[in-house]
Amino acid sequence: MRSRLLAALVSVLLAVSACGAPPPAPGKIKLGFSAWPGWMPWQVAKERGFFKINGVDVDLRYFDSYTDSLTALSTGAIDANSQTLNDTIASASSGGRQKIVLVNDTSTGNDQIIARDGITRVADLKGKKVAVEPGTVDHYLLLLALNRAKLHQGDVQLVSTLTDSAAAAFAAGHVDAVGAFAPHTSIALSRPGSGPVTSSADFPTSIPDLLVARADLARSRPDLVQRLVNTWFETLAWIERNPDEAIEIMARGAGVATVAYRAYQPGTTFLTKQENQSFFGTKSLQQRAGQVADFMVDAGLIPARPSLDGLFDDQFVNAL
CATH class of the missing domain: 3.40.190.10 (Periplasmic binding protein-like II)
Known part of the structure; x- marks a missing residue:
């Protein structure tokens, strides 16, 4: 199966180089997010058509209750979700089979x-x-x-x-x-x-915000997850070039005035491609997860430290 997936990815790359755009991918990803400034770029991706440009069919689902999005991923109601490291560890402690595929940002005041x-x-x-x-x-x-x-x-x-x-x-x-x-x-x-x-x-770096996918999706359809990760960074690049229009979209999605949304900007620090690769590659994310898990056990948030083996999947940020 793995060799077939690799062959499929090679075919995709050949097609991209031949025609300049990725071919459409069958299947749909149900992606959850909430009103956190670090995740509102997904709304920009939807409104500006970046999902379609990257050949991935995304059913973007906004959750008024962040907790409901966690439940939706753990029960399979959605395929991927925007959530924090500590909440992902809590899901792992309950038997959730998930993969961290991207670090969107770190919370720096919000x-x-x-x-x-x-x-x-x-x-x-x-x-x-x-x-x-x-x-x-x-x-x-x-x-x-x-x-x-x-x-x-x-x-x-x-x-x-x-x-x-x-x-x-x-x-x-x-x-x-x-x-x-x-x-x-x-x-x-x-x-x-x-x-x-x-x-x-x-508490710098204590609250990383993540894109987390169902483990079976990352295993069976890595091409779709890759397109989702690609979309994220293309969206961030567009936001950097068009900050005023982007803030209008994100403020509208969050239900606040643009002036209020601008005030949130220092409190969320987006990670670049290179920072993502370093975060995964140097094991910084894994080390942070271990520290968070130990703290959560001591604080009584989870009964025992879960196994973190297989939780981190760096193939998608490394393929950028």
């Missing part, structure tokens, strides 16, 4: 713990009500911050709710602090006097 007026540091959260979606990226950020402040989860009153509801509850004054990612941070910060007490900028 994940935040936001507190009310009078709370200016993480240590001040002791005994306070903190709304967060359990088990997801900003719960992880909260635990990282508490750990650095020599506090534990039990030192705060954790209010479990979905991220959008958590941001709204904080804005309405029902809790003292909230863990949220952009664009939900804009809702939280509408509360007068509020501000972030910590963010992902304080």
